[in-house]
Amino acid sequence: MVETGYRIDDGYIASHNGARSGDMRRDYESLGERLHRRGIGIEDIAARAAALTVALPSWATGTGGTRFGRFPGAGEPRNVFEKLADCATVHQLTRITPRVALHIPWDRPHDPGELAGFASSLGVGFDAMNSNTFEDEKGQRLSYKFGSLSHTVAAVREQAIAHNLECVEIGRALGSKALSIWIGDGGNFPGQVDFRGSYERYIASLKAIYERMPGDWFLYIEYKLFEPAMYSTVLNDWGSAYHAATAVGPRAYCLVDLGHHAPNVNIEMIVARLLQLERLGGFHFNDSKYGDDDLDAGSIKPFQLFLIFHELVNAAAHGRGAGVPEPAYMIDQSHNVTDPVESLLASVEEIQRAYVQALLVDRAALAGCQEANDAVMALRTLKAAFTTDVAPILATARVRAGGAADPLTAFRESGYRARKERERR
């Protein structure tokens, strides 16, 4: 039987909230009054805020690193159970992260049933399964040094396909419904990789996986401009991912990681396009200034995050085609200099903030501005939503759902990490 170890006490959260309840109520009411003037019902917004869900990545509960080193923190999880416990704590405090994405082999369970039971006891479930063919697992027969699903050698491709199918198998046992594939395949030098052949092999491998996935599963394929491949990446941009998804089948969708684009690219427009073409599977949220920096969501370009949610809310209003799933929201970050749970708490809040701000956009007014080419007022309509301080909505929605008014402070003051330091020596 797996031990959970220390968990934050619900009474503690209640007491944390109690101390803030007066100010919180006042702020919520005062914001409600201001929104009312703009024709917006705060209760409706709060309800939609509470209905948002964001999946947590198991791998982001430990300290990440760069090729120049990793500086682990104390009390980090040592196995998938402890990772789930940390994720459950994030959910306990935020109330919008009920699912965890696993990464195989890092999280390969000895007994999926035991893991599922453990997760259930913590009140969390499972999101997309993530395969890993960008590293060699200890004892692996063939190396992925020169690629995996697009490798020139069939046996390597087959090994990579088999690994993905193993992920599906584990996921089925855990109640997951999606496989998310990101590969590092590509080349470091001109000439190294045959662009045409590698793309063809990659698509053929995807098909082989897709055909053996359960009929109610979705396949998310994630593109990335560079890294680890430093000259050419097989699935380098949304256009390549879009074509691959259409070539693979109706349940194949593109996954947008915000850090996987060239400098200056308009990501919200890519999001809108994939939504329009009905091939947006979901997101890996994070933020970045230079490359795939994997920083906390909203930490560098909060307006961009808002504009992305604006497109998502827009598209939701348009409706989805038959069989097209709702975009899946996942976090994918590397917490190199922060407590990973704290970074997740902060990121979840920023994602929810951007979503709630996007809900405040006066879409009828905006459509009117767009029709009239009134750029000043169109931008102003967006800015009116973006500059609204929605913190009272976020806090209220959380508290109503049983979470913490101020998750970061509650977490810090709970002594969770110090306890884990002792538990996880």
Added chain:
Amino acid sequence: MVETGYRIDDGYIASHNGARSGDMRRDYESLGERLHRRGIGIEDIAARAAALTVALPSWATGTGGTRFGRFPGAGEPRNVFEKLADCATVHQLTRITPRVALHIPWDRPHDPGELAGFASSLGVGFDAMNSNTFEDEKGQRLSYKFGSLSHTVAAVREQAIAHNLECVEIGRALGSKALSIWIGDGGNFPGQVDFRGSYERYIASLKAIYERMPGDWFLYIEYKLFEPAMYSTVLNDWGSAYHAATAVGPRAYCLVDLGHHAPNVNIEMIVARLLQLERLGGFHFNDSKYGDDDLDAGSIKPFQLFLIFHELVNAAAHGRGAGVPEPAYMIDQSHNVTDPVESLLASVEEIQRAYVQALLVDRAALAGCQEANDAVMALRTLKAAFTTDVAPILATARVRAGGAADPLTAFRESGYRARKERERR
């Protein structure tokens, strides 16, 4: 009857070549011997070099400028006839630029037949027609300030469609077989443009043009990341262009302008992908360091130009699907600080150089390296071609075809520009 004005005398060229014939022959023979050792027949390469053709843009015969001003040179062409004369001079010296791309309204002929006859008398023909809906023409009924083919107002879109059809009409009379469309439509601010609606309207407008094009014409659609729109561009990247082309019809193809991408993007890979997906229509060659700088081809990133031609030669070896045209090679540059004819001469030479170098790649060896993931030798195979000094092949191919051994020097010493200064006051 239109006057041609001064033309370079063929005797002058012969004398220019005569003075260089000894060295040229020696260099050609010596290179031939070295290539022979590598299993390459120089005569075959020279023949293929001579068979390359590149279209010249009429608009690049005048001095370009930036939004910070334009500094015209003396002796610039004042009308489409004089532009053709300059282009014909480039062809006379290089022998691989037999066609000119026109731009309407800048080159709108009063009498297409007269223009065609004039061109024919100069030994040049016509390439793709280029429409212009990124500016307002004097006296134009509706403005393109807020877009053209994707404008929110149907009447503006119809005006833009009609303009494109006028271009087709003129092109038919001149013997052109393609319409090339680049629009500046987009927005400067978040919210200004409805991403979905504008893309839908743009595709619908393209269809309206396409359906009325002659059945043997091709439609080239040109994407661009930014400028003049500074936040969002309707046709911003190859993925958007690719989808649009497939939505429009089998004779719609994507046009790659080398300066229209985000920083760091691997353009040769985009070229390979569009070739693989059979939607590459052709190129606007130029070079750039920052944005759409429109510098002379090969002036900044000659290795990139070589790698692009390497993909083109690769794809040609793969063969083309039924009905898929050969990629069209066009130049599109802005000559702000140079004599435009000189920049064209230099650019044509660099394009031909990159092509000839690409022909020298040992493709069997390269395929072997790729299959074996031998990155060092794959790159070396490319570099062996790229570092070969093919100038003797270029000169020989030109001279054999009646062009100049050294077009730039021949042009300078001919006194052409000084004559034109007097003729074109």
Added chain:
Amino acid sequence: MVETGYRIDDGYIASHNGARSGDMRRDYESLGERLHRRGIGIEDIAARAAALTVALPSWATGTGGTRFGRFPGAGEPRNVFEKLADCATVHQLTRITPRVALHIPWDRPHDPGELAGFASSLGVGFDAMNSNTFEDEKGQRLSYKFGSLSHTVAAVREQAIAHNLECVEIGRALGSKALSIWIGDGGNFPGQVDFRGSYERYIASLKAIYERMPGDWFLYIEYKLFEPAMYSTVLNDWGSAYHAATAVGPRAYCLVDLGHHAPNVNIEMIVARLLQLERLGGFHFNDSKYGDDDLDAGSIKPFQLFLIFHELVNAAAHGRGAGVPEPAYMIDQSHNVTDPVESLLASVEEIQRAYVQALLVDRAALAGCQEANDAVMALRTLKAAFTTDVAPILATARVRAGGAADPLTAFRESGYRARKERERR
């Protein structure tokens, strides 16, 4: 005697404000209560908000354009007087733009005294003088096609120096105290410009100007990565500007235009560094996504604008060395698709918003986080300020100073532009 033409009536503004006074007071009080809880006095913040001043560029009152065309709007100013009238209107509504920066030759006055009197009658004065040697003025003796202050030919440099001294002369008559120099000098191709020689000549020219400036004037030198020069720019980055300023003299300072950097560069860090080295002269505010897009301030990266002001407020707390001036805040934008006055109003508001948000940063808490390397709480401290909706402070400060509660709406509803269309045919 110059006619002012239509001006917005102060009674109209009062009535506009009156209609909003109840909500405005309520919002201000409610925000005051929330800030009070954070230990911040709203009255102090409002007073500092009111004390901010931002200079307007005369040239931004007309519609800008790109090299692909310009789409003028109706009712644009036709001369420097009308530009001043538009700027005065911005000041009338915002109350923080009391000075106008002129551009010579575009704004060269026949009679500086008359112009000064006219400005004074409108309640505005003059900011830095801006010279122009990136274009050729009609009738100019020598061309700047190949450079100005760094030209290889001494006579061209002398002409450019003389032009700058003319700007100083005009500025003296108008009460200006600074000369701002931006040149387009550079090259489009490798080899074109001798990097060393051109930089030496540029610094020598600056010295020649500096030595003849009045002793109480400041010289601002503005760097820019590219455009109009597309390969190399003489004054390309802050390092080059910093060295040049130190070489020229103690009253030479660097000017930061937010759009003049390479992609991904951390501009707030450059600002901090120039402040630390005591060579920051001031700003050209605008926003951009790709290059020098010259969009409205705060429209694309509002968090970056906030972080810049955060550094400015930081540095102000450190104090300035003897003789080091306060950084000068100027706007430099190109309004291509909007009413220029509206874009200025929106930009002024965003600049003031960023400043006020920066004032809200709990600097003691932040310093504590920095000392303790607490990245999560450091960011959160900044975000607490950035996500505060300070609109009530902006509105209240404006109204108290006699401006409009909502300048954009007030401007639109005033009918100003329609009046100007009739006046300025």
Added chain:
Amino acid sequence: MVETGYRIDDGYIASHNGARSGDMRRDYESLGERLHRRGIGIEDIAARAAALTVALPSWATGTGGTRFGRFPGAGEPRNVFEKLADCATVHQLTRITPRVALHIPWDRPHDPGELAGFASSLGVGFDAMNSNTFEDEKGQRLSYKFGSLSHTVAAVREQAIAHNLECVEIGRALGSKALSIWIGDGGNFPGQVDFRGSYERYIASLKAIYERMPGDWFLYIEYKLFEPAMYSTVLNDWGSAYHAATAVGPRAYCLVDLGHHAPNVNIEMIVARLLQLERLGGFHFNDSKYGDDDLDAGSIKPFQLFLIFHELVNAAAHGRGAGVPEPAYMIDQSHNVTDPVESLLASVEEIQRAYVQALLVDRAALAGCQEANDAVMALRTLKAAFTTDVAPILATARVRAGGAADPLTAFRESGYRARKERERR
């Protein structure tokens, strides 16, 4: 006594060269004839090619990796002796890499005297010492997680200073004359780092090291835009490095790593500027497409490498100020998918190629073009040098010095790596 293990036999090299001597001589003579026509003496160029020296980084003899994994190759060196043996092999084949740069702690010798003797027996010596405070060494007292030389805590800074002084100490024993410092200090989030304080602390730490360096040593300080810090880096650009160098003292110089800049930045111009300001210490050569990709020199942007050497040759013609050292040429690469020795051999050849091509530039002609603003001919002058196939010069210079005509082929065919696989189990 340290065992050298297998070394390539000089007889083997002689035989490799013998097989190529006929073609090599013919190619050299034919190139000599062509250069003679251009007024260039090939013997002079060959002599200067042979005089170039490039330092090898000990750390690049092993397989590098990314944060997404590392795929080691067989036969990699296991310690500093084996690294030296590999470097000596590169020198044996290329004859221009007589020095190795060490990295402490990775290469910390138990007995520096023994190491020096071993190196001497292999015919190599030592270049700059490289400290490492971007990682935590096992058993280190204080962590560099939040910085080293710029850390907020004095004790951490002192530990980092002491480490650098240890590097100096080791270097003295080995005959090194320079300390090269690159730190990863910086922040991942806005607010994390006090820009001013961290820069001040960094400079103070540099001074503390500088003051205790021997009087004939040089200090190289290396700037980098980002990574491992993802938002702000203390020494982020050449401007910051330049100011720091001047603040530290006359023997402090800036080190340019080609991969450490923002996208699009003109690196050859930075090189020219640092040369002009007499603060260029040297280079870390490598190549990159996206970020600090650390690819083989010349593999992505060979023309840029040529332009950098063009500036170096230019500056050498200008002469250096008293005490200013010659720029030091070092390689710094990460060989993730290639045999490290092969990548070093290829890189050394590309660096030498770029240098030799730069020697071919007709500098008098170029100066004339620059003076006359003749951009077309200026570029052409550079291109005439760049497109010259200088391989015969490189081969001949190598062979004359005792190296291999074709180092890569010689290395492969020697069976060196297979031998090392057996030796280095």
